[in-house]
Amino acid sequence: MKTNVLIIGLGLIGGSLAKALQRHPQVMVAGYDADPLTARKAYKMGITHSSPPSLEQAAADADVIVFATPVGATLKLMEQSRFWNLKEDVILTDTGSTKALIMDAAKGLDHAFIGGHPMAGSHKSGVEAAKEMLFENAFYILTPAEGVADSQVAFLKDLLSVTKAKVEVLAADDHDHMTAIVSHFPHLIAASLVHQLAKEEEQPFARQLAAGGFRDITRIASSNPEMWRDITTQNNDKIVRQLSNWMEEMEKLRTLLIANEPEPIEKYFQDAKSVRDELPIAGHGAMFSVYDLYVDIPDVPGIISEVTGYLAEESISIVNLRILETREDVFGILVISFQTPEDRERARACIRSRTAYDTYIS
Numbered sequence: 001m002k003t004n005v006l007i008i009g010l011g012l013i014g015g016s017l018a019k020a021l022q023r024h025p026q027v028m029v030a031g032y033d034a035d036p037l038t039a040r041k042a043y044k045m046g047i048t049h050s051s052p053p054s055l056e057q058a059a060a061d062a063d064v065i066v067f068a069t070p071v072g073a074t075l076k077l078m079e080q081s082r083f084w085n086l087k088e089d090v091i092l093t094d095t096g097s098t099k100a101l102i103m104d105a106a107k108g109l110d111h112a113f114i115g116g117h118p119m120a121g122s123h124k125s126g127v128e129a130a131k132e133m134l135f136e137n138a139f140y141i142l143t144p145a146e147g148v149a150d151s152q153v154a155f156l157k158d159l160l161s162v163t164k165a166k167v168e169v170l171a172a173d174d175h176d177h178m179t180a181i182v183s184h185f186p187h188l189i190a191a192s193l194v195h196q197l198a199k200e201e202e203q204p205f206a207r208q209l210a211a212g213g214f215r216d217i218t219r220i221a222s223s224n225p226e227m228w229r230d231i232t233t234q235n236n237d238k239i240v241r242q243l244s245n246w247m248e249e250m251e252k253l254r255t256l257l258i259a260n261e262p263e264p265i266e267k268y269f270q271d272a273k274s275v276r277d278e279l280p281i282a283g284h285g286a287m288f289s290v291y292d293l294y295v296d297i298p299d300v301p302g303i304i305s306e307v308t309g310y311l312a313e314e315s316i317s318i319v320n321l322r323i324l325e326t327r328e329d330v331f332g333i334l335v336i337s338f339q340t341p342e343d344r345e346r347a348r349a350c351i352r353s354r355t356a357y358d359t360y361i362s
């Protein structure tokens with residue numbers, strides 16, 4: 001029997017989930033979006049099997065409903081869902097970056113709710129940015145509401161297996177604490193660094209110099225402001241706590257800088273480097289699990305197809321390709337991502353044997 005999945009919100013995350021679910025032979029994906037043009041586009045792109053005009057009707061037909069909307073809209077839709085004529089054993093889930101308030105709201109529902117958060121994404125939004133492989137190897141956190149049967153959690157896990165994500169169950173509060181540390185608060189730092197740059201009116205040329213590290217560390221400041229407004233207001237207390245800790249850290253740093261002693265300053269960087277270098281590597285617990293190979297390439301036309309051509313000839317598949325903006329002189333750094341460390345080693349050997357370009361692994 002087919003499982004009818006209704007995805008509400010067909011942006012980066014809803015669209016990517018819909019694309020991944022297309023791989024499941026037993027799943028029919030209906031897609032709804034507040035913006036009818038988006039819903040139509042998703043259907044025309046083949047991301048959804050149907051684009052129902054009525055949300056209530058689509059909800060009544062669904063076996064699984066996924067709220068893939070900004071978390072503020074998700075709370076409103078959950079409230080609305082109480083008035084929908086749902087199947088008795090329907091599973092409701094979401095993709096929101098926050099979990100505690102959503103799980104509080106789930107207490108008022110008559111149907112099974114399993115909170116969800118696929119911990120992969122990007123600063124891009126909208127259905128055009130959706131990718132079938134977006135969640136591959138990433139953590140996908142589930143927070144089942146009290147009273148939800150293990151069999152329903154198992155059913156959802158099985159459905160999500162097509163995403164190839166690593167599905168883990170967590171308590172909502174722990175989820176929000178951890179995401180405040182590694183995702184929500186860093187987002188505010190990125191935005192604040194951009195504000196700091198914008199304020200430097202005396203040095204307008206600084207914007208031209210804002211390459212390399214500045215662009216890397218602030219990339220996420222280009223994300224959807226509505227989405228981050230909702231995340232920040234929902235996980236507010238935990239983010240404020242991170243900010244207070246950060247301000248203490250900055251006070252310590254200020255003291256260090258004013259003293260201007262080389263050794264403690266170097267130690268500060270050394271201690272940070274040690275912790276950073278010990279973070280779990282891709283595929284062993286990191287949020288985004290790919291194996292990157294860095295290739296120093298000269299800035300000449302056709303260079304990327306030359307390198308990827310060699311890999312194709314040796315049947316080495318790549319999952320992503322990008323140029324780092326960190327070195328904007330005569331060389332560029334091509335970053336090629338692979339699914340496994342073995343693929344990366346083969347690629348490295350291939351590039352070494354066929355080119356003079358340096359390769360390295362971060």
Ligand SMILES: NC(=O)C1=CN([C@@H]2O[C@H](COP(=O)(O)OP(=O)(O)OC[C@H]3O[C@@H](n4cnc5c(N)ncnc54)[C@H](O)[C@@H]3O)[C@@H](O)[C@H]2O)C=CC1
Nearest residue numbers: 009011012013033034069070071073096097121122125126
């Ligand atoms: N962008 C990211 O990297 C990640 C986002 N998330 C979470 O996933 C959710 C979706 O995020 P994105 O896909 O990035 O956002 P998005 O901005 O790309 O897409 C959101 C979609 O929801 C639609 N929408 C808004 N309100 C609606 C409503 N009331 N009814 C129906 N549709 C509505 C919008 O028209 C839009 O198409 C958010 O809760 C976000 O916190 C989770 C992981 C990563």
Ligand SMILES: O=C(O)C(=O)Cc1ccc(O)cc1
Nearest residue numbers: 097119120121122123183220
């Ligand atoms: O682009 C990035 O680096 C992100 O961090 C994307 C992201 C945004 C929100 C999430 O809840 C999870 C991942």
